[in-house]
Amino acid sequence: MASFEIDLLRFDEFISKESFVRAKTYEKTAPHEYIVCKLDDNDSKRRAEFEWIVLFIRRNGYPKKFWRKEYIYFDRNGYSYWTMGEPLETTWILNRAICSEKEEK
DSSP: OOHHHHHHHHHHHHHHHOOOEEOGGGTTTSOOEEEEOOTTOSOHHHHHHHHHHHHHHHHHOEEEEETTEEEEEEEETTEEEEOOOOOGGGOOEEEEEEOOTTTOO
16 A cells, blocks of 8 residues: 555544534634644644644645635545644644535545
């Protein structure tokens, strides 16, 4: 199995264990879900995997504008995933939204 395929399995495993929360503030304008994983999270293994996911998205994703700002998105299994583009040490939110097959890369 190729390295990228192994990375995709790792990505899928992390996502499958998470409980995403619906972003109520943006329900009508930009429906999406998110998870939070802060640096002071008691689960250091989860934080390490979260950081790996963030870097994976940034390395393998594509740029796309939302309003006036550009973010890096990664599409997988019908969802687009992205962060707010902060430095890794201050990134604690991972977003996802349903994407159409036309959008999925």
